[in-house]
Amino acid sequence: MTMINFEIQTSQHSKALLQFAYSFTRDIVNAEDLYQDTMLKAYSCFNQYQPNTNLKSWLFTIMKNIFINQYRRNKRRSGVVTVKDEFTQSDLSSGCTKNRAEETFVLGDVNKVLAKLPCIYADPFVMYFEGYKYQEIAEKLKTPIGTVKTRIHLAREILKKKLKAYS
Known part of the structure; x- marks a missing residue:
């Protein structure tokens, strides 16, 4: 199948794909974004499509996987602190009655350790x-996947060691 034939066939499924995207997002703007992400992924994986298989199912599967991955990322991001983020007391103890001064010290120490973590690990x-x-990290950092796994493991070990007093 040529790229032109692929484009023609995928365009025939655009309305169904947009409806499917809307069923996930319940928002037209996000549905259009999901549709665009799906089409980008489909074009980048064009050579992996088997010509005698159901193109619509293949596109729907790509869309479903993209949506699930984005959902997981968003869910994790909402609960994960990056090096640039600053902890606040309300982040950890909203509604709890604890010693706020102690939390302030703990949060300060965690932020310091994250900031000092070497970039290759951070x-x-x-x-x-x-x-x-x-795999996504390896591709973005242009690093072998084994190296990525090792660096994440070492970052965890460094954080455990530096924050041992809080365990």
Whole structure:
């Protein structure tokens, strides 16, 4: 199948794809974004499509996977602190009655350790906890996947060691 034939066939499914995207997002703007992401992924994976298979199902599967991955990333991001984020008392103890001074010291120490973590460890560590998969991190950092896994593991070990007093 040529790219032109692929474009023609995918355009025939655009309305169904947009409706499917809307069923996930319940928002037209986000549905259009999901549709665009799906089409970008489909074109970038054009060579993986098997010509005698159901193109519509293939596109729907791509869309479903993109939506699930984005949902997981957003869910993790909402609960993950990056090196640039600053902890606040309300982040950890909204509605709790605890010693606020102690929390302030703990949060300060965590922020200091995250800021001092070498970039080769901090970048993959933060990306992983933002919801990226090992393969995605490896591609973005142009690093072998084994190296990414090792660096994330070492970042965890450094954080455990530096924050041992709080365990």
